[in-house]
Amino acid sequence: MKSFKYLYGPVPSRRLGRSLGIDLVPHKVCTYDCIYCQIGKTTEKTIIRKEYVPVKDLLEEVENFLKEENASIDHLSLAGSGEPTLHSKIRSIIEGLKKITSIPIAVITNGFLLWDLEVREDLLQADIVLPSLDAVSQEVFVKINRPRSGFPIEKVIEGLVAFREIYKGQIWLEILFCKGVNDSKEELMRMKETVNRIRPDFIHLNTVIRPPSEGWVNPLDQKEIDHVRVFFGEKASIISEFDRHPLLAPERDIREEILKILKRRPLSLYDLSRGMGIPQNEVNPYIEPLIREGKIKTRIFGELIYYEISEN
Numbered sequence: 341m342k343s344f345k346y347l348y349g350p351v352p353s354r355r356l357g358r359s360l361g362i363d364l365v366p367h368k369v370c371t372y373d374c375i376y377c378q379i380g381k382t383t384e385k386t387i388i389r390k391e392y393v394p395v396k397d398l399l400e401e402v403e404n405f406l407k408e409e410n411a412s413i414d415h416l417s418l419a420g421s422g423e424p425t426l427h428s429k430i431r432s433i434i435e436g437l438k439k440i441t442s443i444p445i446a447v448i449t450n451g452f453l454l455w456d457l458e459v460r461e462d463l464l465q466a467d468i469v470l471p472s473l474d475a476v477s478q479e480v481f482v483k484i485n486r487p488r489s490g491f492p493i494e495k496v497i498e499g500l501v502a503f504r505e506i507y508k509g510q511i512w513l514e515i516l517f518c519k520g521v522n523d524s525k526e527e528l529m530r531m532k533e534t535v536n537r538i539r540p541d542f543i544h545l546n547t548v549i550r551p552p553s554e555g556w557v558n559p560l561d562q563k564e565i566d567h568v569r570v571f572f573g574e575k576a577s578i579i580s581e582f583d584r585h586p587l588l589a590p591e592r593d594i595r596e597e598i599l600k601i602l603k604r605r606p607l608s609l610y611d612l613s614r615g616m617g618i619p620q621n622e623v624n625p626y627i628e629p630l631i632r633e634g635k636i637k638t639r640i641f642g643e644l645i646y647y648e649i650s651e652n
């Protein structure tokens with residue numbers, strides 16, 4: 341199988357079926373540095389939009405992939421190794437993809453830049469926009485998402501509300517809960533009021549299910565997240581899956597593929613096997629040698645063993 345520079349997967353996602361990830365920014369360029377981020381700490385925190393990857397090359401890759409790979413794909417997901425709306429030509433990318441294929445396009449975004457009218461208009465042709473909103477009070481926003489200093493959460497919320505006014509597609513709003521950070525009764529009450537203003541088609545509730553950027557971050561337990569789901573009502577469902585950043589490469593050099601994937605985030609054997617589309621017993625023989633060579637190491641989170649790249 342050919343290697344692609346900007347494409348990942350297709351990866352199975354509960355929300356998007358088989359999703360072909362399209363990486364619009366290099367790792368890890370983002371407007372936030374979320375404490376729960378599974379792809380590591382933000383190395384370039386910015387609000388500057390630019391053509392991080394060349395539109396022409398990216399569209400050519402997608403076209404070649406669809407011609408050459410016999411893979412069934414339910415969605416093209418603009419996401420990847422950071423925040424996709426930072427790409428200044430995301431509108432041209434969406435328009436270009438629409439010319440190539442009728443596969444629905446999903447944009448997985450942290451929603452921050454939606455305060456900017458140009459960004460809101462850039463996303464109008466997408467079929468689904470999946471923004472996240474983890475906080476509604478300034479204190480919690482700063483703690484969980486760690487945006488640029490002094491940026492008001494109210495402006496982010498107003499952006500989401502304004503986007504709903506002009507966008508005709510589906511909005512699936514994701515809220516990720518970290519225990520003791522954004523799950524207080526007061527924050528939940530205010531969150532519900534805010535969600536009612538944003539009017540998403542669905543509310544996806546999530547918690548920390550893979551090793552987070554900060555080791556002190558903890559998930560809600562099942563009872564707690566069930567309680568939150570009931571609180572948000574019938575539009576809400578629990579997704580328990582971190583699919584904002586599909587990060588799997590379609591190479592068939594298993595050893596290199598494992599290293600490449602783990603460079604982006606720690607994963608369990610189950611995750612590796614599921615994402616690579618090969619059984620665990622075929623992935624497993626590569627794991628021990630990589631640990632012995634010091635290329636990867638184990639990390640325990642919850643009750644699972646994850647593998648991650650060794651820093652030495």
Ligand code: SF4
Nearest residue numbers: 370372373374377450
């Ligand atoms: S979770 Fe997404 S929005 Fe948050 S820091 Fe990671 S890449 Fe950025």
